[in-house]
């Protein structure tokens with residue numbers, strides 16, 4: 001048998017043995033140790049110890065002992081409690097209850113941790129998804145464990161039913177049963193409360209203790225230790241859940257009003273279970289039928305409870321939770337009222353079973369629906385939410401068992417009634433608050449945490465300047481940059497993430513968006529199963545990706561965590577602002593020669609370069625006689641074609657802010673008489689070493705009126721911005737040769753180019769060269785920052801000699817969707833960008849895995865000059881081959 005599955009079975013049967021014993025004994029506590037309410041007091045103490053233990057002990061013990069020995073030792077705490085019952089007194093039961101309470105939390109935590117590690121380990125070996133295997137393991141565990149409620153109670157009823165002289169309960173004594181029981185002392189003196197024969201009690205305790213010992217032996221003998229590397233990774237998890245941070249997160253969640261309103265409902269769960277186990281068993285069953293019936297009655301509860309849990313889980317999908325909560329309330333309300341009125345009598349034998357059956361049904365609703373409610377409401381903060389759940393539920397138990405001795409049953413029933421009403425009011429308010437909130441986009445459950453409906457074939461190609469080891473991408477060696485890490489979907493490629501041990505968890509990746517980010521980004525991330533950061537509920541380090549349209553603050557870069565990514569590098573404005581780009585490309589031209597950096601039209605920054613511009617303008621006029629070049633004047637700080645002016649005569653040049661005056665490409669390559677340019681998407685995942693991906697699909701943006709140099713002020717003929725053309729009179733018209741709208745995809749453009757005999761691959765190569773040379777202009781000056789990436793939009797215009805020109809570089813290329821072509825291109829693009837970021841499952845943990853260090857890049861920068869020489873050579877070679885005219 002597969003080793004991991006064997007371990008799952010060992011744990012499951014170990015728990016079955018232990019909880020068969022514990023479950024049976026818990027149901028009997030109130031009846032078996034009824035003197036001065038010792039039994040219920042011990043249960044109350046037990047749950048209080050459990051609350052404290054769950055806050056502090058599990059991480060510490062698991063780290064020190066490992067999962068196997070934590071499970072074994074915690075089980076011994078249960079055995080101590082069983083032994084304490086042999087000589088039940090305040091001095092034995094209370095301390096052993098504390099011991100059990102302390103052991104309870106580490107036991108469950110260690111079990112969960114073990115199953116998770118085993119599931120991940122198997123998934124890794126078998127190449128399956130960790131979460132699926134973990135779910136299967138938990139399924140097996142609960143399937144086996146569930147039945148413990150039946151066996152323990154069956155044992156108690158069978159053993160205690162063996163008494164040769166079954167006590168006949170007198171009619172007088174029966175008056176003391178039910179809601180108006182003759183509280184504690186009186187009730188305990190009745191025949192029914194006479195302790196069963198001690199030999200039978202010892203036999204039963206002996207069986208329970210034996211069962212507990214067997215559980216420990218099973219674990220010690222057959223459960224494998226987790227391997228050293230798995231423990232290491234687990235220790236990291238435990239460090240994250242440091243007691244203090246979890247406690248703080250738990251209490252921080254109380255700032256959320258919804259959590260506060262849910263407290264009564266959560267406590268109700270403890271109250272109602274406490275009542276059934278402590279009071280119903282004692283004041284109704286034991287009192288009227290005898291202690292040996294407690295087991296049978298509780299089996300009835302356990303059976304309906306399990307059955308209905310499964311059932312309601314399914315039904316809720318059709319009815320919604322509100323209907324089920326109402327149904328649960330109705331059942332409990334009717335039961336409470338009936339219990340207040342009912343005078344239990346052995347003649348109504350069946351009724352003793354109807355109540356636990358109904359109670360089990362309602363309890364199934366509370367358990368499944370309240371858990372689910374927490375999961376949905378506090379989706380982004382599940383850990384703290386469930387810690388709150390456990391805390392308030394346990395407190396409900398503590399109170400219910402705590403007051404059990406002092407209050408008469410009818411008063412407890414009124415208390416239950418009030419708590420139930422309060423719960424429903426609180427729950428109603430939460431539902432109301434939820435309905436008031438603006439509807440949130442649905443979070444589809446994705447198959448894989450980082451998996452996604454991504455492109456079948458990645459469309460990124462790596463310009464020749466990057467070395468990529470293996471992978472699906474076009475690659476070519478050159479000395480400028482390198483990239484060695486692995487990439488998602490099994491292929492190798494470039495990544496910013498360090499290789500962590502992957503470890504699956506149920507947490508989703510979290511994204512954080514700045515206000516102005518288009519909703520498509522949210523949609524795509526949601527599609528990939530990510531969830532959105534909620535600053536009200538989450539810590540500021542609790543996100544994986546922060547996307548904004550404007551640059552980040554220095555502190556954002558400084559405080560970045562290993563699992564986080566920012567969508568901008570610092571200093572990239574040096575190529576994304578028109579005047580800085582012009583200046584930097586001019587500088588590069590000065591250093592590396594105009595032959596290499598001649599892809600950007602000559603530009604002057606005004607007013608600073610006014611004199612130089614006049615000189616150039618006059619020179620041209622003189623050399624060309626009366627015919628002068630065309631110029632385009634663009635405000636440096638504006639985008640979307642705003643404030644642009646095209647002119648030929650200097651007298652038309654008017655500007656009142658900083659602008660660049662650039663040579664206007666007056667011979668663009670036209671398609672059916674229309675001007676067009678390319679919006680090329682480029683993703684840089686590292687500047688050190690420089691790692692660039694150019695997206696092979698992109699947008700071809702058309703002007704919507706025919707190109708005409710005699711009407712320079714017609715923006716629809718000269719500018720290709722969609723923001724302008726979508727308001728043009730011909731936008732919706734079917735334009736000959738280009739169709740409706742103003743966009744094509746790259747693919748369509750490529751086929752067109754091929755159809756007119758252009759070597760589109762060579763053109764693509766030249767465009768890639770432009771991208772690399774432009775980025776090289778700023779590579780040395782981008783500060784060494786970790787975990788950034790940047791998606792640039794390069795605007796490229798091709799002239800009628802098939803020469804590509806760089807018009808500008810956009811730092812946050814538009815990601816909103818204007819038409820179906822936008823949706824095809826941009827959605828695919830974004831999915832692939834996220835793929836490139838190479839998130840690992842370890843990133844979903846959002847915990848520190850040590851400081852990321854990077855080697856100095858000085859040597860890389862020194863290599864730039866060398867690489868540029870190589871480029872120069874290849875550029876020249878390509879030039880002669882670019883156009884194959886028909």
Ligand code: ADP
Pocket residue numbers: 601632634638639640641642644662663664665666677718719720721795797807808
């Ligand atoms: P913005 O980002 O403000 O839109 P761009 O530089 O992208 O500024 O220019 C807008 C449009 O003007 C381009 O899409 C292109 O159609 C046209 N354009 C810009 N510069 C030139 C140029 N030098 N030659 C020809 N057309 C140009």
